[in-house]
Amino acid sequence: MTVWVLGDQLSTNCGPIEHADHVLMIEAHAFGDRHRYHPQKLLTVFAAMRSFRDRLRESDYEVTYLRAETFGAALDRYFEASPGDDLVIMEPPSHGAGDRLEAMVEARGGTLTRVENELFLTTPAEFDAWAGKHTDDRTYRQENWYRHVRRETGILMDDGEPIGGEWNYDDENRETPPKDWEPPAVLRFEQDETTREVRSFVADRYPDAWGRLPDPDEPIPWPVTREQALEALEWFIDTRLGEFGPYQDAMVTDEWALSHSLLSSAINLGLLTPMEVVDRVEAAYHTGDAPLNSVEGFIRQVIGWREFMRHVYRRSMPELAAANQLEQSRELPPAYWTGETDMQCLSEAVGGVYDRGYAHHIERLMVLSNFALLYGVDPAELNEWFHLGFVDAYHWVTTPNVIGMGSFATDVLSSKPYASSGNYINRMSDHCKSCPYAVSKTTGENACPFNALYWDFLKENEATLRGTGRMGLMYSHVDNKSDEEWDAIRDRADWVRQLTVRGEL
Ligand SMILES: Cc1cc2nc3c(=O)[nH]c(=O)nc-3n(C[C@H](O)[C@H](O)[C@H](O)COP(=O)(O)OP(=O)(O)OC[C@H]3O[C@@H](n4cnc5c(N)ncnc54)[C@H](O)[C@@H]3O)c2cc1C
Ligand code: SF4
Structure with a gap:
């Protein structure tokens, strides 16, 4: 039996590999051209795949490891050498991937049997x-x-x-x-020979990747074996x-x-x-x-x-990826690419993503996606940024987290948005102490940008949000603000948006 092992299924502890007499692995490079994927993501995936191949061979598995631009090109070569082969694969978690792979194999005269993906704990x-x-x-x-x-x-x-x-x-x-x-x-982890080889491949093949590629002698925090x-x-x-x-x-x-x-x-x-x-x-x-x-x-x-x-994700695709119940359409601010902003919390989080392809959960939710939500970024564009920027990003996990949880573009997995003013960040971090913006101010010069955007966001999206679960308290504050306060909030929110677009916040 030939088992096709995908790059995110590098396990001998579960699935059909236990019964394999032959393993197929394909390192397809053109996927990395679709987005400016973080070099540490590319490094980690390819180094982990090659290390897994070597480990299988050391354990006497017969492995066909093909490097190609696309799956299609690799499968052409594979079926030329092994016409009519029957492949077995664990169901890939990303939407439509199993169907696409099956069609590609069948078009080349083979068959693909898709079995349960045992890399999840529940079925x-x-x-x-x-x-x-x-x-x-x-x-x-x-x-x-x-x-x-x-x-x-x-x-x-x-x-x-x-x-x-x-x-x-x-x-x-x-x-x-x-x-x-x-x-x-x-x-x-020190980079071994395989990782260093992949590192130099990534540097050559993906010169436009967004993020820092570690030096060859620099240990990396992401396991590849x-x-x-x-x-x-x-x-x-x-x-x-x-x-x-x-x-x-x-x-x-x-x-x-x-x-x-x-x-x-x-x-x-x-x-x-x-x-x-x-x-x-x-x-x-x-x-x-x-x-x-x-x-x-x-x-x-x-x-x-x-x-x-x-x-x-599995049950809500493909609608989930395109969801946009708040009809947000702004472009991602330049600061998400440059990290250049005086906002201490945002600059720290974006800088971390650029340097390591990582931010922890609260930075992802309450800084990176919270600011994008309040500012009005198109959820699909935000999803693309998260997808390319993080070492752990795959469509099946990034999409529900960014579109559902972070952008509240659908209420399928939460009944209220994870939106907050600067107060939350001040309570949970030390960032505000060293930030030139004043977290205690909502309007006027130097007021924390989160604050005016937050109230403006509640007001703008009142029709959708007022009746949703647990928003009652927030709307009682909305109701208590005077017309003068709202004028000042709108002025400040407009100003923040103008500076954000220009990358001057
Ligand atoms: C906007 C946004 C985008 C995200 N994108 C991703 C992504 O692309 N890939 C990804 O794996 N996680 C994503 N997450 C979930 C979570 O933030 C990361 O799993 C976590 O920060 C990874 O760091 P850690 O291993 O140190 O996690 P820890 O804080 O140590 O948590 C332990 C483990 O729990 C799991 N986990 C926790 N929360 C989630 C969650 N919401 N969804 C899935 N797994 C979770 C992860 O496997 C994680 O390793 C995202 C969350 C948000 C809010
Ligand atoms: S004052 Fe506002 S912008 Fe500055 S760190 Fe605090 S929450 Fe972020």
Whole structure:
């Protein structure tokens, strides 16, 4: 049996590969021309694929590894050498990809059998059965799904009840680190020969890629082998998991990683399965090595959010990618490309994405997409930026997060927008202290740009938002503002927009 292993399915721990007598892998380069993908993304994917190929060969697998411009060109070569071959593949999570690959194989005289993608913890059938009973007017509730998965799997459960008596410990998890807090060191991996080879290929082949390509002797934080991924998991558990919970929403200047796991790229490539990550983290709780609030908070990200996003995407495409219920149409501000802005929070987040292809969850949600939402960026354009800029970005995961969660372009996965003024950023970060804008001011010179945009956004989108869940309090503040206040807010919001377009904010 020939198993076709895609670049984000680099696992021997699950799926049909166990029974393969031959493996096909295709490194297709032209996809990288579609967008200015971050060089660290290209480096990580291609280095991980080549390392996986070598590992399979060392384990006596027969591997055909084709480098080509497109899948089509590689498949032409493959079927010339192996006419009529039957290929087996794990279903790719991105919309329509399975159908496209099947048609390409059949056009060349082969067959493609698509089997369950075991790199997710839950199956489509399981989510569909759950959603049939639990969808509230087509808005899926992550919290309900999360509890369902815990009940079904027994993860962090004790005799049918959540361990500790609560489903969720967020109340204990909204802290910012004290001034003298020393963040744990980030684990980095020396570039081996394969990675350096890929690095120089990426430098030559993708001169227009957006983002920083590390020097050849610079260790990188993104695992490209199974061994590195396992080391990264252990490192996270030993050094960061304990404080993951309390600091997961915090932002600190010059501290890009805080206590986040930095595992998303490895999980999304298949170097780690979500189940093994969850098992290992749960075990750390049972051995007394990590507190419940951190363990529960982390596990919720994986079995709640990650699985939930995958299924909502699967069920909501293709409409999801084009959704735009707020009819936002502005171009992405130049600052998202240059990082040049006096806004300390935005410059820190964009700078991190450029340097590393990474920003943590709250920077993605409450800075990068929050500003774009309030300013009025076209959700599809924002999605494209997130898709090209991050090491862990794939259409199936970026799209629901950016279009659904960040842009509120559809209410399919949340009932209210994740929109906030500068107050939230001030509460959860130290950025405002060193920012030339005044977070306490909404209007007038130097007022924090988030503030006027926020109120203007609520007013502009009143018809859609006023009646939506949990927006009542915000609209009571809207109702209490005088005409003079609204005039000043509009003036300031217009001014902020003009400066943003010119890249002068
Ligand atoms: C606008 C926006 C865009 C995003 N784009 C991506 C993306 O392209 N790829 C991606 O993997 N995640 C994306 N996320 C989700 C989340 O921000 C990242 O998974 C996380 O920041 C990765 O860093 P980490 O591994 O240190 O995560 P941690 O904070 O340590 O979290 C643990 C793990 O939980 C999972 N996770 C947590 N939240 C989500 C989520 N909402 N969706 C999917 N998985 C989640 C990830 O596997 C992550 O590794 C996005 C979120 C937002 C708001
Ligand atoms: S004052 Fe406003 S722009 Fe500046 S860091 Fe704070 S939230 Fe960001």
